[in-house]
Amino acid sequence: MRREPPPPPSPSREIEAALRTGATTGIIGYRLRRAQLSVFQKFLSVFDELKLRPADYSVLVLIADNPGRKQTEIAEVLGVKRANFVTLVHGLEERGLVERIPSHADKRANALHLTAAGEAFLAHARAVHETMEQELIARLGGEKARKTLLDLLDRLT
Amino acid sequence: MRREPPPPPSPSREIEAALRTGATTGIIGYRLRRAQLSVFQKFLSVFDELKLRPADYSVLVLIADNPGRKQTEIAEVLGVKRANFVTLVHGLEERGLVERIPSHADKRANALHLTAAGEAFLAHARAVHETMEQELIARLGGEKARKTLLDLLDRLT
DNA sequence: TATTGTTATACTCTATAACTATA
DNA sequence: TATAGTTATAGAGTATAACAATA
Numbered sequence: 001m002r003r004e005p006p007p008p009p010s011p012s013r014e015i016e017a018a019l020r021t022g023a024t025t026g027i028i029g030y031r032l033r034r035a036q037l038s039v040f041q042k043f044l045s046v047f048d049e050l051k052l053r054p055a056d057y058s059v060l061v062l063i064a065d066n067p068g069r070k071q072t073e074i075a076e077v078l079g080v081k082r083a084n085f086v087t088l089v090h091g092l093e094e095r096g097l098v099e100r101i102p103s104h105a106d107k108r109a110n111a112l113h114l115t116a117a118g119e120a121f122l123a124h125a126r127a128v129h130e131t132m133e134q135e136l137i138a139r140l141g142g143e144k145a146r147k148t149l150l151d152l153l154d155r156l157t
Numbered sequence: 158m159r160r161e162p163p164p165p166p167s168p169s170r171e172i173e174a175a176l177r178t179g180a181t182t183g184i185i186g187y188r189l190r191r192a193q194l195s196v197f198q199k200f201l202s203v204f205d206e207l208k209l210r211p212a213d214y215s216v217l218v219l220i221a222d223n224p225g226r227k228q229t230e231i232a233e234v235l236g237v238k239r240a241n242f243v244t245l246v247h248g249l250e251e252r253g254l255v256e257r258i259p260s261h262a263d264k265r266a267n268a269l270h271l272t273a274a275g276e277a278f279l280a281h282a283r284a285v286h287e288t289m290e291q292e293l294i295a296r297l298g299g300e301k302a303r304k305t306l307l308d309l310l311d312r313l314t
Numbered sequence: 315t316a317t318t319g320t321t322a323t324a325c326t327c328t329a330t331a332a333c334t335a336t337a
Numbered sequence: 338t339a340t341a342g343t344t345a346t347a348g349a350g351t352a353t354a355a356c357a358a359t360a
Contacts, residue, residue, distance in 0.1 A: 027286075028293050028303065029196045030215060035310040036193045037236070039186045055350090058187060072318065079194070084351065086320060100319095108318040108359045129184075136185050139312050146185065149309045153192040155296050212327090229341060238329065243343060257342095265336045265341040 032156075039136065046132050050125055055080065055088060057129065060122045063098060063112045070109045071100075097121055189313075196293065203289050207282055212237065212245060214286065217279045220255060220269045227266045228257075254278055 043054055052060075055078070062074050075085035089112065092098040097118035100110040114122060137146045200211055209217075212235070219231050232242035246269065249255040254275035257267040271279060294303045 027215075027218075028290060028306070029193070029200055029211060031307050031310045031314075032189070032193045032196055033211070034236070035313040036186070036189045038314045039189055043186055053349095054186060054190070058184075061184075070318075079191070080350095081352065082319070083321080083353080106318080106360070110319075133185060136313065140309055141312065145309060148305060149185070150188050152297055152302060152306045152309070153188045155298065156192040156293065157188075157195045210326095227341070237327095239342070240330080240344080241328065263337075263341080265334095267342075 028156075042132065042136075046128060047125070050121075050128065052125060056092060057125060059088060059092065060097065060114065060118065060125065064114050064119070064122055067113050068111045070103070070106075071112060072109075074112060092118075185313075199289065199293075203285060204282070207278075207285065209282060213249060214282060216245060216249065217254065217271065217275065217282065221271050221276070221279055224270050225268045227260070227263075228269060229266075231269060249275075 040054060043057075047053070047057065058078055059074065062077065063069070066074070071085055071089060072082050074089075075082045078085075080088065089098060089100065093100055096115055099113045099115055099118075101113060103109040103111045137143060140146050140149060197211060200214075204210070204214065215235055216231060219234065220226070223231070228242055228246060229239050231246075232239045235242075237245065246255060246257065250257055253272055256270045256272055256275075258270060260266040260268045294300060297303050297306060
């Protein structure tokens with residue numbers, strides 16, 4: 001049985017230790033940012049093959065669960081400006097995953113739907129995501145820990 | 158006693174409800190991002206008068222607790238590229254908060270210190286931050302909840 | 315008048331390459 | 338050769354203003 005090689009002592013480790021102790025221990029925003037960046041980095045590497053960014057995935061999920069909604073509605077829920085949402089949804093449309101169907105009830109609006117290809121693609125993406133999610137849950141220490149985390153995060157939002 | 162006016166039912170609320178239930182309930186990364194953005198937004202509004210961004214504050218705290226370190230060391234711990242750290246620390250230097258003292262041990266390096274003005278400024282900033290932190294802790298439900306959150310976040314990092 | 319989608323634009327943050335002066 | 342600081346630059350993400358078509 002091989003031992004893990006010990007990490008080399010480096011100045012940055014000393015400083016990191018200092019950052020994590022003493023007067024700076026309780027910086028919630030800082031720890032939140034580091035954790036979020038770490039999870040997003042994981043997401044990017046896992047979804048690299050699918051060419052899906054976090055925003056793309058959330059848009060696909062939201063359209064799938066709420067078909068026929070206007071661009072403005074989907075964008076608002078995700079906290080994306082409608083001006084920036086245009087580029088996002090056009091990219092998904094060019095890949096044949098999303099359809100922008102002109103609404104006959106309101107000729108200004110586009111109703112968003114997934115294509116058949118989009119549904120199939122999302123099914124695969126959801127499976128990939130579920131695997132990642134299970135790994136995160138394992139790291140947290142189980143389902144109960146996940147629920148605790150989401151509850152605490154909601155109180156900050 | 159007046160009742161709060163009920164929030165108007167809007168399409169976005171319906172969609173948000175859909176997002177928070179069903180198949181998309183457990184997206185840890187999404188919830189993490191929303192909470193982080195919310196806390197950073199709070200930070201920006203609270204520190205607007207001090208013209209301090211989150212990265213600025215963390216740099217000041219780190220220099221104060223680890224005086225004499227090189228730029229590269231501080232930058233690395235914070236996850237900032239040393240190229241981008243230059244602009245950051247120069248800004249703090251122009252405001253008279255930080256000194257870049259050429260190291261005589263290594264003529265390539267700058268040793269970072271806070272000026273007297275920087276120390277005073279940081280003392281004030283720390284007080285402001287502590288107030289914000291206490292508010293976050295209250296929202297979480299107390300010290301124990303904060304400890305639980307930081308522990309869970311560490312497992313994701 | 316207000317809203318939907320859109321374009322244009324700008325600002326911040328982040329990432330890489332390349333240079334200089336030292337080591 | 339490698340490292341510290343620096344400059345230049347490019348790419349995301351995000352913000353606002355303004356326009357045409359429609360409500």
